[in-house]
Amino acid sequence: MTQLIIAILLWLLSFTTTLAQTINWKNLKKEEKHLLNATVGWEHGLVYGVAYGYKLKTKLPIVVDASFSIPSGETVFDDFKTKIGGQINVYQINNFHFNASLHGIYRRYENPLVTLQNFGADATVVIGYYKPKWFTAIELGFDKAIVTHFKHTEIYREVYPAVKDGWYEPSTGGNANYGIQGGYSFHRNDITLRLGKVISQDFKTEPMVPFYIQLGYNYKL
Secondary structure (H helix, E strand, C coil): CHHHHHHHHHHHHCCCCCCCCCCCHHHCCCCCCEEEEEEEEEECCEEEEEEEEEECCCCCCEEEEEEEEEECCCCCCCCEEEEEEEEEEEEEECCEEEEEEEEEEEEEEECCCEEEEEEEEEEEEEEEEECCCEEEEEEEEEEEEEEEEEEECHHHHHHCCCCCCEEECCCCEEEEEEEEEEEEEECCEEEEEEEEEEEECCCCCCCCCCEEEEEEEEEEC
16 A cells, blocks of 8 residues: 555656746836746646736736646546746846746646645746847756645545545655756747756656656747
């Protein structure tokens, strides 16, 4: 039973790469307040996502955002991830920008044995060179699964009848990711690309597919 739970948790954590909205801060004009985003990427499977961001009227550029993503599969909404939080352009020297983001996460995963619901958080630091037409940057992020709810199916109970449903603590683990991102901007549009690697929080264990890639499109208005 212990091995099965660990396997399920590792499967859950395989969907924790911090695929957030990618912004060209140098191309974000004062009058542009809304950011619409669509992405497709490989995150231990083919993943589709949409996001909305709103730029606040603050001294430091801040965008609060929310996103929703699902992996491709036969049953839609069996598995999904939602994020809400924000990104801030902390500091800049000429064309070099230092950015940070923090998001709260809710995700759901279902298989024939158990349905998992998880609350977590992720943080990312991005340092890059930004121009109005293009940008390139490096990124470093960490995703933590804090608390998970288990609801076991009858199939599972036939083998382990004493199993209990409910919330399990402490945290079930986390993943770190590092990589590069870049993009091309024109008018109100951005086309972005991110790619990198994922490793568990012990910095020793890699998932079955230890890389991620994401193609994104932003429209600003």
